[in-house]
Amino acid sequence: MSSNRNMTWFDQQPRIELGQGPTPLEPLDRLSKELGGPRIWLKRDDCTGLATGGNKTRKLEYLMADALAQQADCIVTYGAVQSNHARQTAAACAKLGLPCHLLLSERVDWPHDSYARQGNMLLDRLLGAEIHVSSLEDIADRRKALLAKLTDQGQRVYEIPAGGSSAVGALGYTRCLAELMVQCETQSIGTDLIVHASASAGTQAGLVFGKSLLDMPGRILGINVFHPDPQTLKDRVLILAQTMSDRWPDTALAETFQVDVNHAYFGDGYGLPTTGCIKxxxxxxxxxxxxxxxxxxGKALAALIDQINLGNFNHLNDVILIHTGGSASLGAYIDAFDE
Ligand SMILES: Cc1ncc(COP(=O)(O)O)c(C=O)c1O
Known part of the structure; x- marks a missing residue:
């Protein structure tokens, strides 16, 4: 496909608008000056507008279009107790008038009361989702039981994987890259390096697929915040990008995808803040x-700051950080900010 055809290819994919866009691309000049490295640009996907925003809005625009096309009459999705994806899904369901079930796993060892009640949990309740909390060991059985119950009730269930990270959901980040490339071209901003937090692989797979689709020469660097073994994340990104390529053969992407992951800012585990991240x-x-x-x-930002401090980005004029959202969980982590 020619690059113009690629740019408009998205317009043919079923999507419903749930958020605002294009999200702004802003320079962080005070932070850039403090660090003394390249000019930092922030892609404000925390400003998508859906119940405090975040990266899941873009994925849900495609997933919900798919759910409606399949005439779903309820949505079931998964995540950790403080999942931003769960909160955004609950908001999308509220907007579309669809019942929403959130099966949330207790997978984070953050032993403070606020974790189970504040932040995204408070918002999930406000948004009217039905919340099912489960231990990690029981999650497979709880899922089976929930799906069976809903099916017995005659409901047509549309299941969204954790993080909205299917080929359909990941398309949201291919679209984000297209949007970003137009903004960079208009403002003469270099696209040599795009940094973002990476967990369930959908954001990075969408970007990596988009890099090939749109012929973007720069590097996409995912900061691993979820997988104890970063190779698992790399494999998942690669498989998902390949699944996208297979699903939409008219995009005719022949090359193998390059997946770049940094694991140095993971800390003690998923959902456990690091000192660098709090700073x-x-x-x-x-x-x-x-x-x-x-x-x-915050872990992606910590990575960017540290890499600039180490001088590893000194050769760049510009670096782009995608702000994937998440500040709705801050209240749940009040104890991480004790002086
Ligand atoms: C705020 C935020 N940033 C980044 C991510 C990572 O995105 P992905 O799961 O698509 O890798 C998530 C979700 O997991 C998130 O909630």
Whole structure:
């Protein structure tokens, strides 16, 4: 396909609008000056507008279109207790008038009361979702039982995988890259490096697929925040990008995808804030008036700050950080911010 045809290819894919866009691309000049490296640009996907925003809005625009096409009359999805994906799905369901079931796993060892009640949990309730909390060991049985119960009730269930990371959902981030490329071209911003938090692989797979589709020469760097073994994340991104390629053969992407992951900012585990992450969140708040979260976007920001401090990005004029959202969980992590 020619690159113009690729740019408009998205317009033919079924999508419903759930958020606002294009999201802004803003320079972080006070933070850039403080660090003394390349100019940092922030792609504000925390501003998608759906119940405090975040990267799941873009995925849900395609997933919900698919659910409606399949005449679903309820949605079931999965995540951790403080899942941003669950909250965004609950909001999308509310907007579309669909019942929403969230099966949330207790997989994070953060032993403070606020974790189970505040942040995304509070918002899930407000948004009217039916919440099912399960231990990690019981999750497969609970899923089976929930799906059986809904089916017995005659409901046509549309299941969304954790993080919305299917080929259909990941398309949201291919679209994000197309949007970003237009913004960079218009403002003469270099696209040599795009950094973002990576977990269930959909965001990175969508970007990696988009890089091939749109012929973007730059590097996409996922900061692993979820998988104890980063190779698992790499494999998942690769498989998902390949699944996209197989699903839409008219895109005719012959090359193998390149997947770049940095594991150095993972810390003790998923959902466990690092010292560098808390420091980075404070820096962004106090230098730029921006909110990042301690599970995802804050770890990506910590990575970017550290890599700039190490001089590893000195050869670049511009670096782009995708703000994938997540600040809705800040209240659940109040204890991480004790002085
Ligand atoms: C705020 C935030 N940033 C980044 C991610 C990672 O995106 P993905 O799961 O598509 O890798 C998630 C979801 O897991 C998220 O909630």
């Amino acid at each position: 980075a969140i404070r820096m962004a708040a106090q230098l730029e008036g921006l909110l990042f979260d301690p599970v995802y976007s």
